[in-house]
Amino acid sequence: MSVPAIREVRRLFPRAHITLLIRPWVRDVYSAAEFIDELLIYEKDGRHDGIAGRHRLVLTLRSKGFDLAILLQNAFDAAALAWWARIPFRVGYRRDARGFLLTHPVTIDPEVKRVHQAYYYLGILSGMQWIGAHLWTDPDYRLRADLAVHHSDRAKARALLAEHGIEEDEPLIGLNAGASYGGAKRWLPDRFAQVAEHLARSCRARVLLVGSKMEEPIARAVAARIAAPCLNLAGQTTLGLLMGLLKECSLLITNDSGPMHLAAALDVPQVAVFGSTSEIATGxxxxxxxxxxxxxxxxxxxxxxxxxxxxCMTGVSVAQVIEAAERALARGRRRPETHRGRNRND
Ligand code: SF4
Structure with a gap:
């Protein structure tokens, strides 16, 4: 959800060299992002652990000669690192008792709680008056969260599908029945299975189950209820490979989760089932x-x-999700570049 803000930084500073300091597990998300120049990996539990490790990171940051640090992360640690690295301008939310470490502390606009969380990150830029303070009231403003898949992950995903006999011109329906946050975010496994079964028949689609290692039992429970052939790769993918596989899907049926946001960023048609959370905040x-x-x-x-x-979940019927799936598929077909089987050369 911070991608629109990072894209906005690129728009504001088109000639800047933009480096993202990120934790190792999100590296794949940005590996093909054209709006950043460099990734620096913060191995907080490894090379950069403890005072000696932090010092090592600070020396790296100093060597880069950054002019400005924009802290999308709210922790004290982020501000302390930027200060210790002697980055002259340090911008971020005044949170976690770190205001004194920032040259430009930003106060959270209470209005931001009423809109999508992506505006929370954009709020840092609006607090600096780099962009309009009330961007969310501008009907012409479009949040741009789009990301690309690294070509090697795309190739691996295609090879893996081919290995399992899934042809390039076959529609592929992805299912993400997990949600690491907790059970209140999960629609029912047997309903996921019924939707998949219906779409496999009506669209002659193949079914792909995705999810994290922890969600393997849920994916297995769904797969066990699907009579049509399905490929269960839950717990077997890196984030990059997951992105590659999602990009191959004609449609993803998902709970409110990380893969939901990735599918959105990759412009893959999807149906997202919401229960305990708000689609206004995290849709x-x-x-x-x-x-x-x-x-x-x-x-x-x-x-x-x-x-x-x-x-909230038991009241969402299989028929509702199938209808939504048909709408999403139709929209995807109107945008051929997003549709599996027609996007092989991008
Ligand atoms: S929204 Fe209601 S039904 Fe859904 S998880 Fe929360 S308390 Fe339960």
Whole structure:
């Protein structure tokens, strides 16, 4: 959700050399991002652990001669590193008792809580008056969260699908039935399976299950309920390979999760089922996404596990998701570059 803000930094400073300091596991997300110049990896639990490790990182940062640090991260640690690295201008939210380390501390605009979380990150730039303070009221402003897949991940994904007998011109339906946040974000496995079964028949599609290592049991439970042939790769992909596989999908059916945001960033049509969370705050930033939810009084509760009967999820029917899937697929078809089978040369 910070991608629109980083893209905005590029727009504001078109000739700047932009470096992202990131944790190792998000490296793949940015490996093909044309709007940044360099990635620096912060191995907080490895090479950069402890005072000696931080000092090593600070020496690297100093050697780069940065003019400005924009802190998208709210931790004290981020501000301390920028200060210690002697970066002359340090901009970020005044949080975590770190205001004194920033040259330009930004106060959070309370309005930002009413809009998509992507505006929270953009709020740092608007706090500096680099962009309009109330960007979210501008009907012409479009949040740009789009990302590209590294060509090697794309090639690996295609090779893996081919290895499993999935042809390039076959529609591919992705299912992401997990959500690491907790059970309150998960639609029911048997309903995922019923939707997949229907789409596999009606679109002659192949089914692909994705998810993290922790979500393997959920993916297995879904796969066990699908009679059509399906490929379960949950727990077996790097983030880069997951991006490559998502890009190959004609459609993703998903819970509110990381893969949902990745599919949105990759312009892959999707249906996102929302329950305990709010699509206004964290919905997919995509023109080819459909959100389905059951508008119960207690939602959004933002709880990890439901204390009552999960009515926000049990009230979402298979038919609703199938209808939304058909709408998303139709939108995807109107944008041929996003549709599997027609995007092989990009
Ligand atoms: S309390 Fe309501 S919104 Fe929260 S998980 Fe339970 S049913 Fe869903």
């Amino acid at each position: 997919p930033l995509s023109a080819v996404a459909e959100v389905v939810k059951n508008p119960v009084e207690c939602s959004p509760c933002f709880l990890r596990e439901c204390p009552i009967d999960l009515r």
